[in-house]
Amino acid sequence: MLALRARPAEGTLERLARRIVAADLGMVVDRHDDGSASGQVDALIQAPDGPIPLEVVGDYDSAHLAMWKRLERIQHRLRVDGTAQGWIVWLRSSARINRIERELPGMLAEYEWPTDPFEQDELTPAMVRLGIVGLQPFDDPGVIRLQPEGWNSWDDPIGFVPWVERVLDRAPDVARKLRSFDDDAGQAFIWATAGSPWSVNSMLRQDDDEPALPEHQPTLPHGVSEVWIACTLTRRGCLQWSPERGWRRTGWITREESDLTVL
Structure with missing residues (x-):
């Protein structure tokens, strides 16, 4: 008798993407990928006319993604x-x-945070050897939050909409999975990161009273009919594009690091 495979754990960002979409649309968004077959979409939006597939993808380089999965x-x-x-x-x-x-x-228990702001970016040699690239105090006693470093955001002068198209072009399995469930009505959810281009993280910022929206519509691969974009950095919102409504801002804002880790 064959033993059933245990259902793989759902990733934090997949779970949070479901939460953002559900809150915005006022619909249930169920996890779908149970590991029983290859090529399953991450989630299903339970729309009145039938389920709509949702696939989540991140803008990572391979090393960044590997570290994120380990964390x-x-x-x-x-x-x-x-x-x-x-x-x-x-x-x-x-x-x-x-x-x-x-x-x-133990290293942090003995470390004293410098009071001089000009010294706060300096790390001890032991920290550098351990692989630390930055740290700062956080108002959550008894907890050390761990994040991967960013990558090449300033060396990538691409615009927001071309970046959306590039992420989906570099991850062809997103459209393929969506087409396998529904040939016409799949939705992609893209997570920008600290390493995403400046144009992307700037567009997602929520500091302005009336933040701008992208001027152009994206050209999406066959199988992707709508797209959502959010960011793992704080003080960033979530944008959504659909053929009917164009670009719009949802009510989501990543306010604290804990928004990404405690769901």
Whole structure:
């Protein structure tokens, strides 16, 4: 008798994408990929006229993505003494998580955050050897939040809409999975990151009273009828494009790092 495969854990960003879409549309968005077959879409939007497939993709390089997946296994955090100072720590993609778990709590317990702002970017040699590229205090006692470093955002002068098209072009399996479920009505959810182009993270910022919207509509691959874009950085919103409504802003804003890790 064949043993049933355990359902794989759902990724944090896939789960959060479902939450954002459900809140915006006022519809249930169920997880669909149960690992029982290859090529399944991540989620289904339970629309009145029938389910609409949703596939989630991130704008990552391979090293960044590998680090993100390793951090997801420990929920992007280490728990220490409940009275200890909380920290956000950014890690090099080559950092070894087992060493981070073993050495970082004791290292931070002995570390004094510089009061001089000009010294706050300086790391100790031990931190550098461990793979830390940045850190700052965080108001969450007893928790060390871990994030991967960003990558090449300033060296990529592409516009917002061409970037959307490029992400989907580089991930052809997104459209392929959506077509396999519904040939015409699939939706893609793209996560921008700290390494995404400046034009993208700037467009997603919510600091202005009336933030701008993209001027042009995207050319989407066959199988992708609508697209959502959000960001793992804080103070960023979520944009959505559809043929009927064009570009619009949803009500979502990533306000804190915890929005991405505690759902």
